Amino acid sequence: MDQRVAAIEAYFQNADPSASLKVGPKDKDGNATIPAGLTTPAVGVAGPGHNAWMMTSAALVLFMTLPGLALFYGGLVRTKNVLSVMAQCLGLAGLVTILWWAFGYSLVFGKSFNSPFFGGSEYFFMKGVDSAPNTDYAAWVSQNVFAMYQMMFAIITPALIVGAIAERMKFSAVILFMTAWMFLVYFPLAHMVWGVTGLMNGVWNGTAAIKAIDFAGGTVVHMSSGWSALILCLVLGKRLGFGKTPMPPHSLVLCMVGTGMLWVGWYGFNAGSAVAADGIAANAFTTTTLATGTAAAVWALLEYIVRKKASVLGFCSGAVAGLVVVTPACGFINSTSAMWVGILAGAIPFFAVTKLKPLFGYDDALDTFGVHAIGGTLGALLTGVFTSGAVNSNLTGDAAKANGLDKLVAGGTVWVEQLKAIGITLALAVVGTLIIAFILKAAIGLRPSVEAEQEGLDLTDHGEEGYIYESKS
Amino acid sequence: MDQRVAAIEAYFQNADPSASLKVGPKDKDGNATIPAGLTTPAVGVAGPGHNAWMMTSAALVLFMTLPGLALFYGGLVRTKNVLSVMAQCLGLAGLVTILWWAFGYSLVFGKSFNSPFFGGSEYFFMKGVDSAPNTDYAAWVSQNVFAMYQMMFAIITPALIVGAIAERMKFSAVILFMTAWMFLVYFPLAHMVWGVTGLMNGVWNGTAAIKAIDFAGGTVVHMSSGWSALILCLVLGKRLGFGKTPMPPHSLVLCMVGTGMLWVGWYGFNAGSAVAADGIAANAFTTTTLATGTAAAVWALLEYIVRKKASVLGFCSGAVAGLVVVTPACGFINSTSAMWVGILAGAIPFFAVTKLKPLFGYDDALDTFGVHAIGGTLGALLTGVFTSGAVNSNLTGDAAKANGLDKLVAGGTVWVEQLKAIGITLALAVVGTLIIAFILKAAIGLRPSVEAEQEGLDLTDHGEEGYIYESKS
Amino acid sequence: MDQRVAAIEAYFQNADPSASLKVGPKDKDGNATIPAGLTTPAVGVAGPGHNAWMMTSAALVLFMTLPGLALFYGGLVRTKNVLSVMAQCLGLAGLVTILWWAFGYSLVFGKSFNSPFFGGSEYFFMKGVDSAPNTDYAAWVSQNVFAMYQMMFAIITPALIVGAIAERMKFSAVILFMTAWMFLVYFPLAHMVWGVTGLMNGVWNGTAAIKAIDFAGGTVVHMSSGWSALILCLVLGKRLGFGKTPMPPHSLVLCMVGTGMLWVGWYGFNAGSAVAADGIAANAFTTTTLATGTAAAVWALLEYIVRKKASVLGFCSGAVAGLVVVTPACGFINSTSAMWVGILAGAIPFFAVTKLKPLFGYDDALDTFGVHAIGGTLGALLTGVFTSGAVNSNLTGDAAKANGLDKLVAGGTVWVEQLKAIGITLALAVVGTLIIAFILKAAIGLRPSVEAEQEGLDLTDHGEEGYIYESKS
Amino acid sequence: MKLIIAIIKPFKLEEVKEALAAAGIEGMTVTEVKGFGRQKGHTEIYRGSEYTVDFLPKVKLEIAVADGVAAKAIEAIVTAAKTGKIGDGKVFVVPLDEVIRIRTDERGETAI
Amino acid sequence: MKLIIAIIKPFKLEEVKEALAAAGIEGMTVTEVKGFGRQKGHTEIYRGSEYTVDFLPKVKLEIAVADGVAAKAIEAIVTAAKTGKIGDGKVFVVPLDEVIRIRTDERGETAI
Amino acid sequence: MKLIIAIIKPFKLEEVKEALAAAGIEGMTVTEVKGFGRQKGHTEIYRGSEYTVDFLPKVKLEIAVADGVAAKAIEAIVTAAKTGKIGDGKVFVVPLDEVIRIRTDERGETAI
Numbered sequence A, B, C: 001m002d003q004r005v006a007a008i009e010a011y012f013q014n015a016d017p018s019a020s021l022k023v024g025p026k027d028k029d030g031n032a033t034i035p036a037g038l039t040t041p042a043v044g045v046a047g048p049g050h051n052a053w054m055m056t057s058a059a060l061v062l063f064m065t066l067p068g069l070a071l072f073y074g075g076l077v078r079t080k081n082v083l084s085v086m087a088q089c090l091g092l093a094g095l096v097t098i099l100w101w102a103f104g105y106s107l108v109f110g111k112s113f114n115s116p117f118f119g120g121s122e123y124f125f126m127k128g129v130d131s132a133p134n135t136d137y138a139a140w141v142s143q144n145v146f147a148m149y150q151m152m153f154a155i156i157t158p159a160l161i162v163g164a165i166a167e168r169m170k171f172s173a174v175i176l177f178m179t180a181w182m183f184l185v186y187f188p189l190a191h192m193v194w195g196v197t198g199l200m201n202g203v204w205n206g207t208a209a210i211k212a213i214d215f216a217g218g219t220v221v222h223m224s225s226g227w228s229a230l231i232l233c234l235v236l237g238k239r240l241g242f243g244k245t246p247m248p249p250h251s252l253v254l255c256m257v258g259t260g261m262l263w264v265g266w267y268g269f270n271a272g273s274a275v276a277a278d279g280i281a282a283n284a285f286t287t288t289t290l291a292t293g294t295a296a297a298v299w300a301l302l303e304y305i306v307r308k309k310a311s312v313l314g315f316c317s318g319a320v321a322g323l324v325v326v327t328p329a330c331g332f333i334n335s336t337s338a339m340w341v342g343i344l345a346g347a348i349p350f351f352a353v354t355k356l357k358p359l360f361g362y363d364d365a366l367d368t369f370g371v372h373a374i375g376g377t378l379g380a381l382l383t384g385v386f387t388s389g390a391v392n393s394n395l396t397g398d399a400a401k402a403n404g405l406d407k408l409v410a411g412g413t414v415w416v417e418q419l420k421a422i423g424i425t426l427a428l429a430v431v432g433t434l435i436i437a438f439i440l441k442a443a444i445g446l447r448p449s450v451e452a453e454q455e456g457l458d459l460t461d462h463g464e465e466g467y468i469y470e471s472k473s
Numbered sequence D, E, F: 001m002k003l004i005i006a007i008i009k010p011f012k013l014e015e016v017k018e019a020l021a022a023a024g025i026e027g028m029t030v031t032e033v034k035g036f037g038r039q040k041g042h043t044e045i046y047r048g049s050e051y052t053v054d055f056l057p058k059v060k061l062e063i064a065v066a067d068g069v070a071a072k073a074i075e076a077i078v079t080a081a082k083t084g085k086i087g088d089g090k091v092f093v094v095p096l097d098e099v100i101r102i103r104t105d106e107r108g109e110t111a112i
């Protein structure tokens, strides 16, 4: 009876329900085992509240890409390329679904390779991934839901890159580039940061070489996409007429709609990264909200100061920057720190986008580098600066004690580990992208013909038009 | 104490919490009863995690129609008819709310008639439908939430028909047609498939004549709407100028936005159909995701093969087809089967839409038949082929044992029952629609005047314009 | 053991889990205390199902504003002002985030002032607001999530006002007006109605002077914004050319999309106001659905009767009116009453908007007064008329017994208290708005220059255009 | 040379184009316009506010032709665009002093 | 006959239409155009990139009139469209050789 | 006076505007139009239905000039708009009887 109740109580603590069943002889690592046949009805099943939240979160993260990001980016391009951006988001959703099912989930969250760089082969083709929890990652969430949730991250990350290279990369080249990029950059990086045997998973890997922390993907998602975006847009070259012809957003209305969806969906991204509906999720929800609202206000305020007008694009950019920067930090910092994160997130990407880009003259079409690379890097660093053991008990959990993260947290020096993680992420993204881009360029070429680019990719790559408003009545 | 804990443990299993209380004398069916007064605080109440998920799911299914489907369809018509499609979706939401409250819920989920074809009268005007669970359908979900959740299905089903008859049916005729259709087709069919006394409810009706299975509405929702759509569009005739004037979608941007919303909302539709946030829901969530992403990729790939261009409309059509086909199957198949479902869902409706329609020349304006009828029928059949007892314990539950479904599952012959269910659904939809359509045609006419159709239904039926972009500054 | 199980059982009842621990000596109020050190793992933590629902609900309420309301309002203005409406919604999101974090939450939900009009200072800068529940408001929901949830209400309320003054108020004036309005009107009113020491919080304040009830914000949100909107639009004056130039909505498509999002998001608003995923939430979900669908149908039906055409704007207006009117009532009335609420909500605001406004000639641009003030006032009154103790046990809870609300409910005279609450709300909104508006008008002026208003606020206030569709290929 | 300006109902564009092609005329420039004339507009109602929309969607064709071809072109347009209902539109003929093909610098009738 | 082409500010359209009606002219064709002239445009800024928009929204009216009516029509347009501020627009008068009403095949002044 | 009507490729608008400015011409009216001529259109496919879109986006300029300036203006347009590829467009020159500046009532060449 005590064990039965203890298993249920674990539900409220997001703890392992089988802990109290571990009364058998010790295994070779010295951990007590569960005697054969001993179980309770609350062991090995999904917890309804946690499962509900993770299904909701997975749906919300999909919502970020389809249609959130597709609208955010689609609104910012010119009319003739709106569908091309949408097709790229849709195409990545399809492509990554297949890659993730076949190899991705296993390469990231498997552990059979026992490697810091790649997961394992045990879950190839999602073998054995069913509705029982995988307690390496979540005590109370169905493993298949966890796998789908993580798939949504694997979809949005390459889709973010699309922003930098919008309006001038062939659809076929985008698809081939991203296929290679998932294997060369995303899967290893995600394993390094989030896999239980990962190189820089300070929270869950007791033997992590780098004791870095990344709650919801500052390195894995935003730095990886942002820095790859910069490199790819440099290799690709500028859009025809860049700097001469004006290329204003064709619909700030769509862009604003996309921003709202990104913000809403991001709760799944950030609070969902607790993989439970517990107090850590609640904290992530709160810091995400505060940082985002503040960053939106700060960016627009800076615009108002600099040129007397606060713009819708400014509010939207600030909100997205706030979301990006708080991503790695949200589950580790308190609400006061979240306000500081918001202020910095509103200010630093603002200068990256309005000053750095004109200075260097690269054509980061929709500012993936300025917002995601700069913001992601800033966020990874700030996570180290602001992290607080009081907010998240995993920072002082078993793994963190084993690898010494707990002491770094107490000593306030996690930022050193974060710098290491930043360096590795940056190097992997840059090198990986360079290799793939140059090979592809040589093999099939990256850009459409000049005529195609002039006519717009909607017609030339997809044979469609975004809007046909003519009256024929 | 044991009973108190057992009731709580039932929450994690989505099982009946009162099972352990059944220690009283046996009733006339030989089932033990609960002694008067014996209860625990966890009996007869909603379980928070399950209730949370079902409220979320109900909201998601509403989102599929408003604005999801309204955008998906609205984007595909010409500018002059965009509002008419939206008005029809909105009008059906209003109409069905009233019908469902008054009669619908009771006719589908009541059991006082003890009939395989109609439910009962006990819940007319939602009498007695309150926040306690109705354990016939859900051990841990408030009955009123269940009723609202199911109402959202009753709203979207007739709204799907709108796609086939878009741009050429009078608003008044649409509303009257649908009113009759709900009583003649939807309510009986939903009872047959999902009511505990339903004719072909293999999972829950121990005395079902047909041991068919339909997790989230392949027959009830997609076949019924899709086949009715075909018949109605034949009775109605083609749009003026069909085949001569081009009628391209006026906004693929809106169509894509609607697709994203449909996909996101569909998680409520499919995973919500577990009526719990349990492992079955988790499985449905997973198979839905895999089939949809794959189908989107396959459809676009076929386009690329056939005509060297993958289109946004192709991706969207593939995604919707994937969602449709996996709907009846999602809670009964494993993830490997989901990939097969995805491939077939991307291929077969593709051919229906691009080859069958031009061949026969009917004017299924937005391809409700090609996607929902073909896809729904395919899905119903594949459900029988791929269903796996390992995935869903209800396939071997009490009712399934009583009616023999468990043996069919083990023997791999559920598809025979599925064929019967397909036949009945098809017959009901076709005959019901023919009757209503011909009566209405005789009584008030179905089509607007030629001038009205030419001017567009937005102005003539609703007195509004979709867009007024003129600058007047 | 009994206490451990009882704590868990409290989760299913949304009751205080520590109740059974209160076995220590009585405190000065005569309540038993919890002996030092006595606790169970299920005490003082968030309940997963409830927390999951409240995070979902908070995200849904944000979705109502961004992009829901921004689209609903944005679609109804002329092209040249679409971004100004969106900028105002975004700006308020940013502004209120900062105000709420710094003072708002504490002024509304604190109790250190022990005042009926303002909360307290204990939570300034969200000090101590962490993931543990604040049992004054929710037994099982993290206090920080509760704070964020309530913040979303504080964002949408001033954003509603924007509808009345659209197209003719300077952005800087909007921001300054709203800053003052939050302190003068919203924070005190929200405390009066929802704070545990609030003046007219009949359900939770045992010593409330006015025993009024308001489940989700009929007074706090809709009356306050609606009446303030009327006053502000009178002080501001009419738009240039009002009554002479036609000012039709530039995109009913966007308006309809916004309506769908508002409806979906409103489930977070209304069912979320139970601050639990319990039976009360389930009831609120149900009544909200029924009233909204019915009101949409009724409004459109009245249009059809009056002028032979049911319009999309009519359906949308009816749906929003239904949502508004049912807001204060949803957790207190049964489903039959919800249908009556729906009918009245479809009819009375319809007449306010189509008859009252032309009669008096004020320029309530997007009908904030007609829908939110009239609807909110109607709802507050109907709540008193239809409230039913059977639906919500808090109406007969400890506080309700202490202040006598339980007897008013039994006697059917809650509407008298509601009238008092209506009077106070109306007075506060009107006086507060007049004061701020006149001071601001004198200080910096409220309106843009005539040229700026003619050119449109998008260009003059924000330096952007909503749509740039020109083809440049 | 003449510049023929024709205002027609939008749904007649395809037919007129074909009729002109049949008459050997394969170049034209088309603009979406709003027409105001005897044909009545419609009324739109938004929450109780009624607007009368007098301007109706029309399509304007501009066609440069050699003098000898003008009559045939006009004939083709008028025949194809006619529905016999009010609002069918007008054809205006304006003198044309010069035509230049930008690509080739050709001038006059050969540039048409 | 004359074809009067008037470029005016968009918000003056209603007034000009009424002035023409008062002068007995009830047919016209309207096009949304962009004008470039002495009137200055505005600047738009998107994330640090500034664009100067020189082209301003204008409305173009095309009105076919009999010779005798031209002066009155021009007078009506100029009076109604004038604000006195830069950018009020222009009126161009072009000779019109022929007019045909498509519906009836009428030609010349009776077709206007 | 002459009314020059030029049909050009949209992306050439900026260059033509600058060439005209260099030629001292600073006023013009621009319309988005669709052109039909020798240049081939494209095909769009929506779920198996193929549509051939013959009409290509073009920009129309209308420029009133004094007689003496016409040749220079045409020259400027043709030079700036030429890409040498099919579809570059045309210039039409129409006689202009009168020009009035609405703001000032000026008439004739001074009104241009």
Ligand SMILES: Nc1ncnc2c1ncn2[C@@H]1O[C@H](COP(=O)(O)OP(=O)(O)O)[C@@H](O)[C@H]1O
Pocket (backbone or CB within 6 Å): D007, D034, D035, D036, D037, D038, D039, D056, D058, D085, D086, D087, D088, D089, D090, E026, E027, E028, E029, E030, E062, E063, E064, E065, E101, E102, E103, E112
């Ligand atoms: N005097 C005019 N000048 C220019 N366009 C005109 C004139 N009169 C009519 N139009 C154009 O011709 C169209 C049809 O004219 P209308 O009087 O409605 O019918 P109909 O041509 O059958 O007499 C109008 O919508 C307008 O575009």
Ligand SMILES: Nc1ncnc2c1ncn2[C@@H]1O[C@H](COP(=O)(O)OP(=O)(O)O)[C@@H](O)[C@H]1O
Pocket (backbone or CB within 6 Å): E007, E034, E035, E036, E037, E038, E039, E056, E058, E085, E086, E087, E088, E089, E090, F026, F027, F028, F029, F030, F062, F063, F064, F065, F101, F102, F103, F112
């Ligand atoms: N030479 C011209 N040819 C054609 N249109 C012109 C010409 N000059 C001006 N316009 C049109 O007239 C409008 C007003 O001209 P502008 O020089 O700005 O002011 P104003 O008419 O008051 O002198 C311009 O926007 C343009 O549409």
Ligand SMILES: Nc1ncnc2c1ncn2[C@@H]1O[C@H](COP(=O)(O)OP(=O)(O)O)[C@@H](O)[C@H]1O
Pocket (backbone or CB within 6 Å): D026, D027, D028, D029, D030, D062, D063, D064, D065, D101, D102, D103, D112, F007, F034, F035, F036, F037, F038, F039, F056, F058, F085, F086, F087, F088, F089, F090
């Ligand atoms: N006869 C004509 N009348 C009016 N516009 C014409 C005529 N012929 C061509 N155009 C316009 O000129 C554009 C270019 O013509 P096109 O024949 O395609 O190429 P090019 O000018 O190089 O010979 C067309 O798209 C159309 O707008």
